[in-house]
Amino acid sequence: MAMRDLALAKVYQLLEPGPVVLLTTSRKTKGQDRANVMTMSWHMMVEFEPPLVACIVSGANHSFAALRATKECVIAIPAAKLAQKVVKVGNATGAETDKFAAFGLTPLPAEQVAAPLIAECFANLECRVVDTRLTNRYNMFILEVVKAWRDPRQKNPRSLHHQGYGRFAVDGRILKLASKMR
């Protein structure tokens, strides 16, 4: 696989900037493993190491039940060139569609979870649900990233930031300022 290990201590540098991400799950349905993928912007870092991430997955999403039942998922981070696919994934439901096949996304086996990586994304984070105390109240899950992957062929990827109704800001220039802040 072209994806390479990424140190867990560096995961926050991918999620802290607030990119739109894809979240994959896999669940046995009628005896067969069935993978699904959704688009997500409501996530944040909670802890550096081990990396903990909070996210909101609406109960209206087909992925919600799979995430709650299997307690596993992958967070895949798309670069801007995948914007059209990201929007299509967000506008379709996994109840009716195999979104990987329909939108040309390639599932790859993960190492520690049943949910698939996405080959086209520049980073993939294998996650386990570690806290569901706020799931009933806010649809919030606390995830631990147990394995992280980075595609070294995608240099300086620009991520997408959703501003509502299909409007995205794409990462532009990079500012480097002297800072003690990790």
Next chain:
Amino acid sequence: MAMRDLALAKVYQLLEPGPVVLLTTSRKTKGQDRANVMTMSWHMMVEFEPPLVACIVSGANHSFAALRATKECVIAIPAAKLAQKVVKVGNATGAETDKFAAFGLTPLPAEQVAAPLIAECFANLECRVVDTRLTNRYNMFILEVVKAWRDPRQKNPRSLHHQGYGRFAVDGRILKLASKMR
């Protein structure tokens, strides 16, 4: 004041893209109200309306105790031109410094909370803490935005996305794609 009302239903469009924000608090110290400000990237939307926001405020931050005690804060969103100040705020502690005075940020009275707005920021969100169930475990606060302000003089502000150690992606080009996603 130059700030104008922003509909609460539109607040998510400001925070969902994952900008670096400034968080202000105000707390009585030796009989005097004392305002403080910190830099924050670990936040996410939790609900559209009323707008709920989750955030992580490290116990190492001077603001943590003020937020826990007063249950009020303001989330102020800086455009890229404030990057130097954002970094200075993040590298100083409110225990020793009046960061507003030291870094040239202008506190303005809020309408519903004691914490100040920041005049230089293009948006200001007055917040109340509504859930502290995960505060002890993760330093997480759930905030409700009770009043939102937008500076109409700052057109198309570009926000900042921290990638670690003073490296920021600045919003670049805007992509508009047909989407049903709110």
